[in-house]
Amino acid sequence: MSNDAQYKIQAKVSARRRPGGWTDVKMRLPHAMHSGLRKAPKTGETIPASFIERVDILVADQTVWTAFLGPFVAKNPFLFVKVQEGVLGQKVLVRWIDDRGQAGQVSTQVR
Amino acid sequence: MLERSLASSPESWPEDQFNAKSVDELAARLGQTELPLLSDKVVILAPDVAEDGFSVALGCESFLPDTEEVALLVPDNPTVLAARFLLGPYARPFVETRVKTSGSGEMIAWVKAGGRYYFASKQIEVISGGCGQ
Numbered sequence: 001m002s003n004d005a006q007y008k009i010q011a012k013v014s015a016r017r018r019p020g021g022w023t024d025v026k027m028r029l030p031h032a033m034h035s036g037l038r039k040a041p042k043t044g045e046t047i048p049a050s051f052i053e054r055v056d057i058l059v060a061d062q063t064v065w066t067a068f069l070g071p072f073v074a075k076n077p078f079l080f081v082k083v084q085e086g087v088l089g090q091k092v093l094v095r096w097i098d099d100r101g102q103a104g105q106v107s108t109q110v111r
Numbered sequence: 112m113l114e115r116s117l118a119s120s121p122e123s124w125p126e127d128q129f130n131a132k133s134v135d136e137l138a139a140r141l142g143q144t145e146l147p148l149l150s151d152k153v154v155i156l157a158p159d160v161a162e163d164g165f166s167v168a169l170g171c172e173s174f175l176p177d178t179e180e181v182a183l184l185v186p187d188n189p190t191v192l193a194a195r196f197l198l199g200p201y202a203r204p205f206v207e208t209r210v211k212t213s214g215s216g217e218m219i220a221w222v223k224a225g226g227r228y229y230f231a232s233k234q235i236e237v238i239s240g241g242c243g244q
Contacts, residue, residue, distance in 0.1 A: 022203045035211065037189070053124040059201065066122070066197040067206075070129040072188050074166040074209035081196070082203035099124075 009076050011106040015059075015083075015092040023086030023110050025057060025065075027094050028078050030104070035071040050099060052077055058093040059083055059110075086110045122197070129192050134184060134219070137191050138228075141182070147221055147228035150175065155220040155231040156207055164214060164237045169193065170207030171220035171231070178204040180223040187216040212237055 013027040029052060036049030049071050057065040057079075065081045088110055095105035131137035138147075156170035171181050181196045181204065193210045204222070212218075219232045 062200065064199045064202045065206075066199065068124055068129070068195045068197075069208075070190060070192055070194060072185060072190065072193050072211045074211050078207075078209050080170070080205075080207040082205040084201045084203045 011094075011104060013092060013094050013106050013108045015086065015090075015108050015110045017086050017088060017110055021085060023059075023083045024080065025059075025083055025092060025094075026078070026080045027055075027057075027106070028076055029055070029094075029096055029106075030076055031096075031098060033069075033071065033073055033075045033077060052096050052098045055079060055094060055096045057081060057083075058091075058095075059086065060090045061093075125195070128195070129190055131191055132189065134186050134191055137184065141221075141228075143228055145227070147230040150222075150229035150231065153220060153222045153229050153231040155218060155233045157218045157233045157235050160236045160238065161212075162238050164212045164239060166209045167212050167218075167235070167237065168207065169210045169218055169220075170205070171222065172206075173204035173222045173224065173229075175204075175222060175224035175229060177225040178222055179226075180221075181206050182221040182223075183208065183210065184219040184221065185210055185212050185216070186219060187213060 009030045016024045031052045034047045034050045038047050051071045052069050055067040064083050090110045093107045097103040128140045152174040154172045161167040169183050183193045184191050185193050196206045215236045222229045
């Protein structure tokens with residue numbers, strides 16, 4: 001676990017309105033995303049799989065995207081999705097949960 | 112409270128799909144009855160050459176009407192399904208993420224639109240594999 005701590009980043013989300021009539025929603029979520037294949041360099045023991053399973057992206061309290069992730073999504077998952085229209089100031093909420101029930105959320109506004 | 116609201120959502124994490132070890136196995140577990148159609152309205156976003164197998168950009172944009180779902184596959188990985196995205200109302204069918212891969216190989220994007228699956232694929236070269244991942 002101490003190994004995970006050094007990779008800890010802050011969850012980030014941005015929502016930018018584009019002139020073409022959509023909003024770009026980009027996020028980076030803090031998670032080691034262990035695939036279950038890697039061995040710890042010091043002990044040689046296999047690190048058990050642990051990864052974010054599900055991400056929900058809500059705009060103005062409505063679920064627009066649901067993403068299911070597997071163990072082969074890269075560490076600290078980056079997701080980029082698009083949303084039709086999007087009104088300036090609308091709330092964008094991203095929430096996630098991993099295979100151990102650890103949940104988190106981060107929010108922003110459409111800019 | 113957050114955990115409870117997620118757990119009560121309509122679809123939970125599809126374990127059987129993420130455990131699929133081959134593209135055919137995944138196709139069956141997604142309920143595909145016909146082979147996905149190659150479509151120029153599905154665009155896979157992946158680099159020609161990726162430096163680092165621990166983080167390879169992989170995405171998909173669909174220009175098909177009634178796109179319901181996008182799945183990103185790395186057939187060379189021990190389990191082929193990297194991520195699945197379900198579109199709700201107001202979603203514009205564009206997704207991008209980063210995946211791990213053990214080396215050069217094919218990347219596949221499946222798009223479900225109007226109840227049928229379509230695909231696009233791309234062969235990419237990975238200079239340093241994410242071995243052990």
